[in-house]
Amino acid sequence: MSDQPSHMVEPPPPRQEEMPFAMVLGLPVTELPRDLYIPPQALEVFLEAFEGPLDLLLYLIKRQNLDILNIPIAEVTRQYMVYVELMSEMQLELAGEYLVMAAMLAEIKSRMLLPRPVEVEGDEDDPRAELVRRLQEYERYKQAAEDIDTLPRVGRDTFTFVIDTPDKQSERPQPHVELRDVLLALTEVLHRTEMFAHHQVQREPLSIRERMTQVLARLNPDSFTSFTSLFSVEEGRRGVVVTFMAILELMKQSMIEMIQAEPFGPIHVKAVGAVSEEA
Amino acid sequence: MSEMAAQQLKNIVEAALLAAGEPLNIERLFTLFEEEQRPEKKAMVTAIEALQADCEGRGIELRELASGYRYQARSEVSRWVSRLWEERAPRYSRALLETLALVAYRQPITRAEIEDIRGVAVSSSIMKTLLERGWVRIIGHRDVPGRPALYASTREFLDYFNLKTLDELPTLGELKDLDKFNAELDLRFPGEGVVEGEEAGGIALTISADVEPLHYD
C-alpha cells in the first residue's frame, strides 16, 4: 500500500492473490477500506484515538452522514469489523468491549433479517433501539466533554494572581472557651473525687472565695494593714459578714497573719507570703 | 472602632483578594475584620461591586466563582501573559474529559455507570488524576453489593473552568426517541455545536494532511 497515491482515489486492483489483509465476517479482506487511506503510523494514532466501540460506531455513522436513529446495521457492522480487524492487525491493545460490540451488532443484524410478525408490527421493538439509545447517550457526553474542554480555564485562558504581603502580621489567636466547658470540666473533677457525696449547706461559698482573693490582694507582706480598713460599711451587713468570714478562712489556711497588741487594741493584718509582682 | 470608611474597606478587600491565592467568599472576607469593625454585608457587596467596576477596560477582572470572588486575567490578555511560562497549559485526554463530563452532569455517579455509558473501562489513573486535581471527590457509597464509590464534582472544578454553578455548564444534548425518527429527519445531532477542526480532537493535528480528521461533520 505504500505505492498508493496519497489522496482518496480508487485503490488499484490487487495484482495478485495476496494474503488476506483481514478476515471480516468470514470473508477475506485484501484491501483497506476505500474510504480509509492512511499512512501506517498515522493509522495507528488514528485507531488509538477511539474511545471505545461506541466512539468508533459514532465515527462510522457520522462520517457517512447517517442518522443515528436509522442505522443501516449491515453496512455499519461491516465497516466496524474492518476497523476492529485493523486494530488487531496493528496489534493495538484491543479492549474486550470492541468484541462485545461486534457480537451485539451481529445479533441486531440477524434480528433485522427475521421477518416480523404482521400483527405486532407497530409495537415491535426495533432491534436497534438499545444500540441507538446507547449511542445517543454516549454522544451527548462526548459532546459535553468537548464543550468542557472549550470552557475558559485557569492556566490556559485565564490566570490567577497572588501578590506578596510584605509585612504579614501573625497573631496567634487565643482559644475560645465557653463557660459551659469550664463547668463541665468541673463536674468531671467532682465526679472523680466524689465531692458530690458530701452534703453541707453553705449559702455564699463563692462570694467568700472571691472576698478572700480581694482581701489577700489588698494585703502587703511587708507591712501591716488595719483590720478595720478591710471592711466597707457601704456594703452593708452582708458585705461585712462575707469579709469577716473570708478573713477567718484566710487565717485558717495560713495565708494571713493577724496581730493585736493588747485587748481591744487595733488589729493588724498582713499577708504571710511574698506577694508576686502582679498582686 | 466605628464603621470603616468605604474606601478603606474597598482597599482591604482588593488587597486580600489579590493576596489570598484562592477565591474568597463574603463570609471569608468578613473574617478579616474584628467583630466590632466588621462591615455591614451591604457595604461589603458595594465594595466588591465597585472593585468589579474598576476592572472595566483593564486586563483583569473580578469574577464570582463557585468558591468565591477571584481576580484573574481576562482572556484578551492571556495570549501574552501565558508567555511568562515555558510550558503550555496541559491538554487533557478525551477519556479524562468524558469521565469528568459524566461526573459533572450525572453526579453522583459510580465508576461502573461511567463505564456503562462510555462503553469502555475507565482507567484507575483517570479517576486518580481527577481526585488529585480536586475536581472530583467521593461523596458516599451506593448501597449495593460492593458498595461502589459515588463520585461528584467539586467547587475547585467549577473554579478551574471559570464557573460559578453547575447550571453554567454547557447544556447537555437531548436524547431523541427512535419512534419519532420518521417525523424528523434532521441529520444534525441535538446539542451538536459547530466544532472547529482544530478543537475537535488533538488527533487531527497529529495525522498527516491527507488523512481524514477525526471530527464528524
Place this chain on the structure above:
Amino acid sequence: MSEMAAQQLKNIVEAALLAAGEPLNIERLFTLFEEEQRPEKKAMVTAIEALQADCEGRGIELRELASGYRYQARSEVSRWVSRLWEERAPRYSRALLETLALVAYRQPITRAEIEDIRGVAVSSSIMKTLLERGWVRIIGHRDVPGRPALYASTREFLDYFNLKTLDELPTLGELKDLDKFNAELDLRFPGEGVVEGEEAGGIALTISADVEPLHYD
C-alpha cells in the same frame, strides 16, 4: 502588527505582573511580546508608571525591587490581609479547663491542692497558659514549707465569661443538678449572651437546703 495601543500595553503589563508570582523586570516584560509587536522601552516605562499612579490611595502598590516590579499589599492593609493566614485557634485541654474551674471555685488555691483534687499532676505549662491568658494570677503564698503560690481568678476571667462576680457561677449543688439535665445547660448557665443579672439572680434563688457546699477541707 503595528505598535500596540498604550491602554492594551498597560493591560497586558498589569495582568502579567499580577500573575507572575515574582518580580518582573523590564527585559522580562519585553519577552511577552513577539518581535514585531514589541513596544518601545519608553512606552513600557510609561505603562509601568501609569500603573504605579493607579495604585494611589488603594490597598496595593507596584514597587520596584532589586529584581523587578512587583505588586504587593500595602502595609496599611496588612493588618487585615494577614488574617487570611491566621491559624485556627487551638483548643484548651480538659486538664486546663479543670484547673481553671478549680481556681475559680476554690480560690485562693495552690497547685498542690489542685493536683490533690484532680488526682493528677498539673503541668507547669497549664499554669503558665492560664497566667498568660490573664485569667489566673498569683495573689500570695501559703505559709507552709515551700511557700507555694496561691492562685486566684482575675477580673479578666469574669469579663471573658460575662460575669459580674464569682457569685454568678452556679454552686456545686446546681452543677450537680445541671449535670443530671445536661440538655438544659444552655438555658441555665449565666454568661451566655442573654443572661445578665436577672438569670444570675434566678440561680441564687434556686439554692436549696441540700445544696452542695463549697466545703474547704
